[in-house]
Amino acid sequence: MKFGTKAIHAGQEPDPTTGAIMTPIYQTSTYAQASPGQHKGYEYARTQNPTRTALEANLAALENAQFGRCFSSGMGATDAILKTLEPGDEIVSTNDLYGGTYRIFTKIYERYGLKFTFVNMQDLESVKKALSPKTRLVWIETPTNPMMSIVDIRAVVNLAKSVGAKTVVDNTFASPYLQNPMDMGADMVMHSVTKYIAGHSDVVMGFVGSNDPKIDELIGFVQNSSGAIPGPQDCFLVLRGIKTLHVRMDRHCDNGEQVAKYLKNHPKVKHVYWPGFEDHANHEVAKKQMKRFGGMISFVLADDSQAAAFKVLENLKVFTLAESLGGVESLAGHPASMTHASIPREQRLEAGLTDSLIRLSVGIEDIEDLIEDLKNAIG
Ligand SMILES: *Cc1c(COP(=O)(O)O)cnc(C)c1O
Numbered sequence: 001m002k003f004g005t006k007a008i009h010a011g012q013e014p015d016p017t018t019g020a021i022m023t024p025i026y027q028t029s030t031y032a033q034a035s036p037g038q039h040k041g042y043e044y045a046r047t048q049n050p051t052r053t054a055l056e057a058n059l060a061a062l063e064n065a066q067f068g069r070c071f072s073s074g075m076g077a078t079d080a081i082l083k084t085l086e087p088g089d090e091i092v093s094t095n096d097l098y099g100g101t102y103r104i105f106t107k108i109y110e111r112y113g114l115k116f117t118f119v120n121m122q123d124l125e126s127v128k129k130a131l132s133p134k135t136r137l138v139w140i141e142t143p144t145n146p147m148m149s150i151v152d153i154r155a156v157v158n159l160a161k162s163v164g165a166k167t168v169v170d171n172t173f174a175s176p177y178l179q180n181p182m183d184m185g186a187d188m189v190m191h192s193v194t195k196y197i198a199g200h201s202d203v204v205m206g207f208v209g210s211n212d213p214k215i216d217e218l219i220g221f222v223q224n225s226s227g228a229i230p231g232p233q234d235c236f237l238v239l240r241g242i243k244t245l246h247v248r249m250d251r252h253c254d255n256g257e258q259v260a261k262y263l264k265n266h267p268k269v270k271h272v273y274w275p276g277f278e279d280h281a282n283h284e285v286a287k288k289q290m291k292r293f294g295g296m297i298s299f300v301l302a303d304d305s306q307a308a309a310f311k312v313l314e315n316l317k318v319f320t321l322a323e324s325l326g327g328v329e330s331l332a333g334h335p336a337s338m339t340h341a342s343i344p345r346e347q348r349l350e351a352g353l354t355d356s357l358i359r360l361s362v363g364i365e366d367i368e369d370l371i372e373d374l375k376n377a378i379g
Helices: 003-009 050-062 074-082 099-109 124-130 153-162 213-226 232-242 245-264 283-289 306-315 345-350 367-378
Strands: 067-071 090-094 115-119 135-141 166-170 188-192 206-210 269-273 296-301 331-333 358-361
Touching: 003 050, 003 245, 050 067, 050 206, 050 232, 067 074, 067 213, 074 099, 074 188, 074 206, 074 213, 090 099, 099 115, 115 124, 124 153, 135 153, 153 166, 206 213, 245 269, 245 296, 245 367, 296 306, 306 358, 306 367
Parallel strands: 090 115, 090 135, 135 166, 166 188
Antiparallel strands: 067 206, 188 206, 269 296, 296 358, 331 358
């Protein structure tokens, strides 16, 4: 089945009781049993809920994964993956990383004995050097947030395999429509469902997909034991959002391309980070592993100061200044003071995340209005 058909149908059947086309919101905490242990596969709603089951099956299908588990947030999903590790285990990760991921690694799990190494994953030699026989997990994020760097998933998966480490890809920025890490040999794919998948800025949720029943069992054990599960209302909203994922993504990509090109030609813009440009360091890898280049763009102004960036952000009218991304509405953000404020400044600058960097999540509004808004704001 092709992507758009899976988006609309996978995991979903008309409701057996009424024939309802949409999977109902099973707002229940528990399920009746005929005799102890005699039930229809549902015992207690932390463990199973039919609305969640439908969504998990749908998302697994979109990622070409055999198994899927949903969590109450992207960070809940990340937390579950980390909880499958043991003290002393080593994790190699991209240095250009979602701020919250960096925070849970260094502020929470380092205290529990996990050891993290951060490397520039565009440079495969640095990845090789960071790997050791104790490496249990390699954490890939691509495109990266907010520098839009591209990591060669197949190449890093092969390096990880050579030391027996598993790989996980945070696929939030690409969405399952643009990139499928499981097809490239990754052991797990994770999402902040909050972003493109839900797509309407009204839900916070996370997802982990895998193919190995042993991995799924571990993730499922943590899901049920720690209990960071999404409620049925949120699962319903995401199922509804996914039905237009492919249509939305194509418009995000169309608009993203036009905005990126407009900014690149603007005299007051110094640099635009977008993997669709031929002069992007890993453009060829992006072309190989992504269907299109997406609607996320970062740029720096010629006047490379925080004040200049703030002025542009305050002047925008169609783009809203806000955290998050991937919704139908265009958003703009200042990573250094917002999403990435928890990363030390020197480390930020090393990754190219300067004080004046602006990140755009290009929405699906009419492109003329978006360009006009940028024109007025940049001046
Ligand atoms: C937002 C985000 C997360 C965290 O997800 P939440 O749903 O906010 O908990 C993780 N990774 C990336 C790349 C993100 O953008």
